[in-house]
Amino acid sequence: MSAAVERERSEPVGKAPYHVSHHTHRDVSGGWLRPAVFGAMDGLVSNLALMTGVAGGNVAPSTIVITGLAGLTAGAFSMAAGEYTSVASQRELVEAELDIERRELARHPKDELRELAELYVARGVEPELAHEVARQMSRDPEQALEIHAREELGVDPADLPSPLVAAGSSFLSFGIGALLPVLPYLLGATVVWPAVIVALIGLFVCGAAVARVTARNWWFSGLRQLVLGGAAAGVTFVLGALFGTAVG
Template identity: 65%
Template sequence: MSGRAEVHHQHRDVTGGWLRPSVFGAMDGLVSNFALIAGVAGGTTDTKVIALGGIAGLAAGAFSMAGGEYVSVASQRELALAEIAVERREIEHNPEAEQAELAQTFVERGVSPELADEVARQISANPERALEIHAQGELGVDLQSLPSPLLAAVSSFASFSVGAVLPLLPYLLGATGLLVSAIVSCVALFGAGVLVSTVTARSWWYSGLRQLLVGAVAAAVTYGLGALIGSSGL
């Protein structure tokens, strides 16, 4: 084994505002609309009714996801900005105490007290840089990478729509039964799981089968409920 240090070392972005809403939106759109269509199909054979239910599910779900993500991320961002403002005031009005606090964090990480004091002094000479370091250490916030509510909302809307249209597409193209939609949905579920595995540590087959199982169970349950309600004449 070589003792040479690694020269090039890069990581994927794990804090950006696009990945979670995009993945969650696509999965939610696919699973929820597949389950919705299966439930309606369990209660009626009228393809127009089934397609209408799928279209309504796509539209309602996409707007709901986008609105929910926007409000959620905006609230998260506003909270972070409020706490950053508190930290900024502390640096302005109590610079010595904040410098000592910063030095102590370095000591707790194994730096000698003398070196920690010097590093904290140099960093604190630039209040904006000191604010960045305090925000990262105390709040876990990167001032340059605060989440974007608009990005989260657009990502959620687009990804949900893409996921939700897949089980609906066969009906829009003239399918007369649930089988084609179920096949398309199951293939898409497995493929979506495989796609997620490319940005996680899970194997492709595990991730694919897990997502397929979740979607299939949801669709089976709603189909059963639809058949039960349909047969009861409600």
């Protein structure tokens, strides 16, 4: 989390100093961190719960390993496919709206100019100044399209999300998270507790990392995720034990 920082600088100008205040803000959009952390967290919780549920049924360690690897693979592909479809659909919708705006700018430039000026007026700019600003900013068709897209659609035409990037990052982050509870078994563990401990540590780290894009303390976010993930694992373990007894 890049905390807001304020810095004051004084320099002499003649006989009187002037003060310039500088500050920065946290990344409220989350950038790359939010989808990466939440993807890993999703993989951790879902695969940990899946493996503890199977372990509750008193099955062989090899069965738990196969279950964990299958959950990792299926979950990662599912996340990637879902993220790709979601982002691709969103991008296609935005591009369709941009095409409509592009045609309107070509067919009715005066109406679009008036519309842009009215947006500025609604924000408190005087009518004459708003019209002049809109006129100057509409000289370049591509710049006019970008401005209308930002003002009316809330998007930047030059910065649309990539479906492939979204799918790839979701696949990798989910896979890394889902791999953690499997690792102890791959390294020779024969009981479920090492997998639970490793997964809970991973959940705490992911929760603490989420604090980079929130106002919460890192320990609070970490403990919250640890408790939620632990509760999910505990419930599925009990259910697995009950189902295993019933089936047996």
